Amino acid sequence: MRNFLIAFVLLFWSCAEDVVVDPIEVVLRSESPQIYNVMQNLEAHEIQIKLSTISKIKDSIVFKDYDFQVDANNYYYPASTVKFPASILSLEKLNEDGLYTLDTSFFVEGDSTMTTFRHEIRDIFAVSSNDTYNRLFEFLGTDFINSKLKEKGLVPSQISHRLEVSDANDITTKPLIFIDSDSTLITTESIINKSVPLLSMERLIKGVGYYRNNELINEPMDFSEKNYLPIATLHNMMKRLIFPESFPNEQRFNLTENYRSFLIESMAILPKNAGYTSKEYFDGYGKFFIYGDTKEDIPDHIKIHNKVGYAYGYLTDCAYIMDTKHNLEYILTATIHVNSDGVFNDDVYEYDAVGLPFLAQFGREIHQFMIDQ
Numbered sequence: 179m180r181n182f183l184i185a186f187v188l189l190f191w192s193c194a195e196d197v198v199v200d201p202i203e204v205v206l207r208s209e210s211p212q213i214y215n216v217m218q219n220l221e222a223h224e225i226q227i228k229l230s231t232i233s234k235i236k237d238s239i240v241f242k243d244y245d246f247q248v249d250a251n252n253y254y255y256p257a258s259t260v261k262f263p264a265s266i267l268s269l270e271k272l273n274e275d276g277l278y279t280l281d282t283s284f285f286v287e288g289d290s291t292m293t294t295f296r297h298e299i300r301d302i303f304a305v306s307s308n309d310t311y312n313r314l315f316e317f318l319g320t321d322f323i324n325s326k327l328k329e330k331g332l333v334p335s336q337i338s339h340r341l342e343v344s345d346a347n348d349i350t351t352k353p354l355i356f357i358d359s360d361s362t363l364i365t366t367e368s369i370i371n372k373s374v375p376l377l378s379m380e381r382l383i384k385g386v387g388y389y390r391n392n393e394l395i396n397e398p399m400d401f402s403e404k405n406y407l408p409i410a411t412l413h414n415m416m417k418r419l420i421f422p423e424s425f426p427n428e429q430r431f432n433l434t435e436n437y438r439s440f441l442i443e444s445m446a447i448l449p450k451n452a453g454y455t456s457k458e459y460f461d462g463y464g465k466f467f468i469y470g471d472t473k474e475d476i477p478d479h480i481k482i483h484n485k486v487g488y489a490y491g492y493l494t495d496c497a498y499i500m501d502t503k504h505n506l507e508y509i510l511t512a513t514i515h516v517n518s519d520g521v522f523n524d525d526v527y528e529y530d531a532v533g534l535p536f537l538a539q540f541g542r543e544i545h546q547f548m549i550d551q
Contacts, residue, residue, distance in 0.1 A: 202227050202246045205543040212471075212539035216514070216532065223532075224254055224381070224492075224515040226409045229544065230417065232507045239424045241417070248409050250334050253381045254513050256407035257487030258306045259494050260337055263407070263415060264314045265299045265444075267326050269437040271318060280440065283357040286316050287365070292357075296440070303444045303485065304452035306464060308341040315340050316351045319369035330429045332415055336406040338374035347403065349373055376402040389523035399490075399522045412496045413511040420483070420498050420509070445483035445498075448476065466495040467510055467541030470534040479503040491517030493533040499541075504549045512537060 206217055216223050227246040232239060272278055272295060280296040291309070298310045323337045339346040351369040358364055388399040420442065422430040433441070449459030461476040462469030464486050469476055476482070484497030494513040500506070514536055516528035527533075 200244050201231075201544055201547050202229055202244050204547060205540060206246065208539075208543055210539050210543065212535040213543070216536045222515070222518070223536075224252070225513070226252070226254065227512040227540075228409050228413045228510075230413070230509040231548065232421075232509070239421045241424075249380075250408040250410060251379045253377065253379050253401060253406065254408075254494070254515065255401060255490045255492045256405055256412070256494060257489035257492055258308075258311070258341070259412055259485050259487035259496060260341075260405045260407055261302045261306065261311045261314075261487075262412070262485040262496065263323065263327060263332075263335075263337065264311055264318065265302055265441060266415070266419060266431055266433075267318055267323055268295060268299070268314045269441060270326065270432050271322065273432055273434055273437055278356055280437070284354050286313050287353045287355060289313070289352075299441065300444045300447060300452055303464065304447050304449050305454060305459060306486065308343075312340045312343060313354075317354055319351045319371045320349070320374055321369070321371045324374075327411075330418065330431070332411050332418075334406070334408060335411045336374060336377065338403065338405055374403075377404070377406055378402070384520075385517065385522050386520040388521060394521070394524075409494075409511050409513060412494075413509060416496055416498055416509050416511070442483055445485065446481045462538075465497075466493060466534060466537040467497050467499065467512075468538060468545060470495075470541075471530075471538040488529060488533075490522050491515050491527040491529075491533075493529060493537060495537060499545070501545070501549075506545075506548055508544075508548060510541065510544060512540065 206213060208214065216225070225246065226248050228248050229244045231242045233242070234240070272280070278284070281294050283292055283294055285292050293313065298313060301307050301310045320337055324335070327333065327335050327337075349371045351371070353368050354366045356364045356366070382401045383398045384401060385398050387394055387396045389395070418425050418430060419438070431438070448461050449463055450461070460473040462472055462474075465476065465482045465484060466486050467482065467484070468480070479502045481500045482497050483500075484495055487494045492513060492515050494511075496511040498507070498509050514533050516533040518528060519526055
């Protein structure tokens with residue numbers, strides 16, 4: 179009998195040690211009002227969260243993945259997070275073509291802005307310029323973007339349009355004019371892309387109304403022509419960029435180490451380090467997790483490599499976070515919807531009152547939870 183009891187206790191301890199504690203579930207039970215109040219109306223906020231903890235065993239990276247309501251069939255609007263694949267694939271195209279560099283000057287036909295890919299990509303991560311994204315869109319075209327994402331297993335996904343311009347869905351790109359080292363102008367051909375099919379999934383018809391040309395349309399808004407970049411795809415994109423050695427060659431981005439290092443460095447850049455001195459561009463301006471609801475400086479021991487997006491009441495962040503003080507690194511991606519009146523394009527969203535406080539507090543508590551483990 180005594181031996182049986184000992185065996186039972188040992189078995190119990192063994193099973194207890196195998197119990198996996200889900201950090202997301204723990205934090206979502208928080209009594210912090212920023213999290214608690216959102217969780218009381220979970221359906222309306224369309225929350226999806228994905229977390230990957232990272233450990234290193236010899237030369238191998240080990241991911242432990244946790245999900246909350248992650249469902250690629252439940253559509254949310256990805257907003258500016260589409261600038262993440264556009265940046266990566268612009269560098270991949272530069273690398274594969276071998277015709278131009280990060281510092282080759284260019285402009286888009288009909289656009290007076292002279293720029294370089296180095297400036298554009300840094301700008302995308304520092305302040306998330308839509309004009310910058312649209313210039314990269316003209317360089318790439320939807321056929322190139324979507325075929326590359328599919329080749330690398332980054333599906334489901336579908337990039338279909340530019341941002342906040344009247345010709346957003348035009349399938350023909352504008353030519354780019356490059357200025358060679360000897361000041362020669364080289365004009366690229368327009369790309370005529372295939373028409374992008376309409377999306378077909380849950381939650382594409384949203385809300386009770388929307389504004390179009392300053393007129394209120396009293397019917398739900400249809401998102402079937404919009405960009406589509408679900409949480410899991412965005413999250414896996416970050417994994418491939420930061421830890422390419424964890425994936426087979428065909429799923430890696432074809433970047434030189436210089437291009438990859440430049441991109442990762444750009445993703446962590448703060449506005450003040452990219453030449454933006456306005457008080458509007460505080461450290462947490464584009465860093466929703468941990469710092470999105472504060473104007474405090476981000477300490478040097480924390481680096482957040484990320485891309486955020488916000489539009490139509492959706493707030494999304496995909497981040498690789500490093501804390502050198504606590505020897506901690508992880509990937510965190512989340513989206514939340516804050517549009518209580520159900521009307522789109524009215525610029526009445528609860529970004530500051532609900533969305534940013536939730537993502538910031540969630541980030542803080544996840545970070546602290548992992549420090550305490």
